[in-house]
Amino acid sequence: MPQNVTLIATAAMGLEAIVAREVRALGYEDVQVENGRVVFTAPVSAIPRTNLWLRTADRVKLVVGRFKAYSFDELFEKTKALPWETFITEEGEFPVIGKSVKSKLYSVPDCQSIVKKAIVERLKQKYGVASILKESGDDFYRVEVAIHKDEALLTLDTSGSGLHKRGYRVGQGEAPLKETLAAALIQVTNWHPDQPFVDPFCGSGTIAIEAALIGQNIAPGFNREFASENWGFIEQNHWDQAFEEAEDFAQYDQPLTITGSDISHDMIKIAENNAVEAGLGDLVQWKQMQVKDLRPRQENGYLVSNPPYGERMGERPEVEEMYRDLGMIMRDYPSWSTYILTSHEKFELLYGEKATKKRKLFNGFIKTDYYQYFGKHVK
Numbered sequence: 001m002p003q004n005v006t007l008i009a010t011a012a013m014g015l016e017a018i019v020a021r022e023v024r025a026l027g028y029e030d031v032q033v034e035n036g037r038v039v040f041t042a043p044v045s046a047i048p049r050t051n052l053w054l055r056t057a058d059r060v061k062l063v064v065g066r067f068k069a070y071s072f073d074e075l076f077e078k079t080k081a082l083p084w085e086t087f088i089t090e091e092g093e094f095p096v097i098g099k100s101v102k103s104k105l106y107s108v109p110d111c112q113s114i115v116k117k118a119i120v121e122r123l124k125q126k127y128g129v130a131s132i133l134k135e136s137g138d139d140f141y142r143v144e145v146a147i148h149k150d151e152a153l154l155t156l157d158t159s160g161s162g163l164h165k166r167g168y169r170v171g172q173g174e175a176p177l178k179e180t181l182a183a184a185l186i187q188v189t190n191w192h193p194d195q196p197f198v199d200p201f202c203g204s205g206t207i208a209i210e211a212a213l214i215g216q217n218i219a220p221g222f223n224r225e226f227a228s229e230n231w232g233f234i235e236q237n238h239w240d241q242a243f244e245e246a247e248d249f250a251q252y253d254q255p256l257t258i259t260g261s262d263i264s265h266d267m268i269k270i271a272e273n274n275a276v277e278a279g280l281g282d283l284v285q286w287k288q289m290q291v292k293d294l295r296p297r298q299e300n301g302y303l304v305s306n307p308p309y310g311e312r313m314g315e316r317p318e319v320e321e322m323y324r325d326l327g328m329i330m331r332d333y334p335s336w337s338t339y340i341l342t343s344h345e346k347f348e349l350l351y352g353e354k355a356t357k358k359r360k361l362f363n364g365f366i367k368t369d370y371y372q373y374f375g376k377h378v379k
């Protein structure tokens with residue numbers, strides 16, 4: 001059984017620092033931030049804990065080895081020298097996926113089959129198997145060989161489906177936000193669960209639902225399964241403790257004032273169903289309403305939203321009108337902070353104010369800016 005393991009929390013471009021902050025908040029200090037990932041060393045129990053708790057990471061991968069490889073022989077020998085038997089059982093099934101960027105070894109299918117052969121040889125030797133490995137599929141490990149500038153990184157995917165799949169999204173609209181990005185949008189604000197929170201373009205409800213999960217400190221992975229749940233080298237105890245910890249830390253009594261509204265009746269129904277699936281019942285108020293009619297009642301609130309971007313032909317004038325309306329409304333609520341994610345380059349002009357802060361983010365493949373207007377809090 002390994003004591004410590006090196007883990008990678010993969011992150012969408014621009015979210016690395018937010019993922020790193022989450023990793024540190026879980027108590028892991030040896031953290032390095034790289035492009036698209038956060039690398040950290042931690043006890044094996046971090047595998048269940050990070051999978052359960054990380055809100056903004058895409059996946060958690062276990063690093064088996066990292067080395068330079070300029071030839072297929074080198075890739076084979078160095079892969080074979082790694083302690084695969086520590087992680088993969090004799091009957092374990094382990095498909096190998098791969099990618100290669102700016103490297104001498106550019107043929108991905110060849111790299112995959114060489115890595116596969118090297119691991120098979122290693123395991124046959126270690127388990128004393130003369131013929132073929134059974135790979136019966138009871139234990140499943142997805143191996144990845146990722147080569148970048150001639151450095152091979154060999155990992156096992158501990159998450160299975162991406163961590164954005166919380167298990168609550170039973171319905172969605174045309175352009176749903178990834179749950180991990182929605183959580184990140186909230187985490188860069190200073191919203192406190194005691195304060196009102198509104199998403200007036202809520203669509204399928206992702207931002208409001210993520211806010212409710214954050215507000216009650218509910219682990220985002222609580223309702224799903226992970227690829228590594230039955231891996232032999234992770235004691236069952238670690239998983240049990242991680243789930244118990246998640247139960248203990250949840251603050252189901254925390255009152256919340258979260259509202260999601262949308263012009264579409266259908267989207268509101270979808271959002272409602274998703275919230276029920278997330279176990280939030282009626283914790284979030286859902287309302288069919290156009291943004292023009294937004295009139296927050298309390299002070300010191302947070303508006304976090306992902307409105308339409310107006311990228312499609314014909315919808316631009318309507319979207320620009322909406323941004324103007326929103327700017328006009330929010331000027332009457334100076335104690336509110338407003339956070340808008342959009343790819344529309346003229347957003348500030350239309351909204352009528354320069355953002356206090358801007359942050360470049362990708363929504364999938366769309367280049368966006370996250371416009372942040374800080375409210376002047378009143379006592």
Ligand SMILES: C[S@@+](CC[C@H](N)C(=O)[O-])C[C@H]1O[C@@H](n2cnc3c(N)ncnc32)[C@H](O)[C@@H]1O
Pocket residue numbers: 172173175176177178200201202203204205206207261262263264267289290291292306307308309322
């Ligand atoms: C990009 S989608 C939001 C997606 C959402 N973040 C999610 O994860 O599902 C924009 C939403 O704005 C809504 N919308 C369009 N015009 C609106 C208006 N004038 N007032 C309020 N909502 C509007 C659309 O119905 C759509 O659901």
